[in-house]
Amino acid sequence: MNIHEYQAKQLLARYGVPSPPGEVAAAPEEAGAIADRLIAAGEKRLVVKAQIHAGGRGRGRFKNGSQGGVRLCSTASEAAAHARAMLGEVLVTRQTGPEGRRVNRVLVESASDITREFYLAVILDRAIARPVVVLSTEGGMDVEEIAEKHPEKIVREPVDPAAGFMPYQARKLAARLGFTGDMLVSASSLIVGVFRTWWETDATLVEINPLCVVQQADGHASLVVDAKMSFDDNALFRHPEIREMRDLGEESPLEIEASEHNLSYIKLAGNIGCLVNGAGLAMATMDIVQSVGGEPANFLDVGGSANKEQVKAALKIILKDPGVQGIWINIFGGIMQCDIIAQGVVDAAREIGPLEVPLVVRLAGNNSDLGNQILRESGLPILSADGMEEAARKVVEAVTCCR
Ligand code: GDP
Ligand code: MN
16 A cells, blocks of 8 residues: 555654655645745745655646646745646656546645755565665655666665664664764664654555755754655554555555455456456466466456355456456366356356456366356356366457457
């Protein structure tokens, strides 16, 4: 699960990580009121930032032609005008794809007087099975771009999970950024806070780009100017307050529908819808579709012990994807009984109405004979297949010949 910048900043603040003062707004008047409060508190310059689950907003462009999802201003009426220009509009950045994302909220913040920009992230490195703190003296740009142009400027600090992130590691990193004296102390504590946020919230990613040195009335300070966070979905039950931050408006409607039925569904670009039980079999199914020249339209795992209702829901979800031109249901009956699946398929097909795309079903294992019999006797135009490869070829051929 991903969250918005303003939510990531709220979480980071709980671990003592500072970001500029600001609030989120869903309407222009609200943005104006926040700006008024910031100005009354002594802020001179403000920034209005579109809140979408994608980066590159600063250099993004709205579909209506207007430029930039990150805009500076200095009065409340300007802040309200920027909010009006962004809210309800679709912002396209290099991370959103051409369809872009609709902006439903903006963050109105005090604009920082930035003197230097850095990159700081915490990730899980699966190869070494450890968290790694990643740092670069080049901030503001994409990390991929930094890695390409200035690989020597990226520092990686692995963390021993048994010992935890040691204070000397934070100081070493802060020193790499060129900090000395009081700034070294405050930057180290910021880095420690970022790591604690990652660790304690079961995050899979915290990315701060840029982390900035800003000029303030009483000297310099380091602040989080942009933040992105992702979480391990399997750990969200431990963090109900983070689960509340989920924004369904940022997720694909079919993926939301699937999660309501406890199905793991990921939409892909191809034309062959796959309905499979078990994640391993689902991966193998996608592989074999590709190896016989097809393109899967999705990953869909109904789980090892799905019921008839889940199979129905799964088939409906696949059929709602306009890209699907053929479907392959690939079931291995272990705990799952193939006849239950077959009945679910038949019921769903009857309920949905005439099937407009070819459907190939391969059942193996527990009660497969009974399952195949139910399919045959249903009178539905279902192509059955015995092996994986035969099924894959049948569905790919059916799709190719019908086009
Ligand atoms: P992103 O484009 O989605 O990554 O959004 P960011 O929040 O990172 O903003 C993009 C760039 O805008 C930053 O790298 C900064 O250079 C600039 N920017 C963002 N906020 C401020 C601010 O408060 N003051 C100034 N001067 N620049 C800012
Ligand atoms: Mn950024």
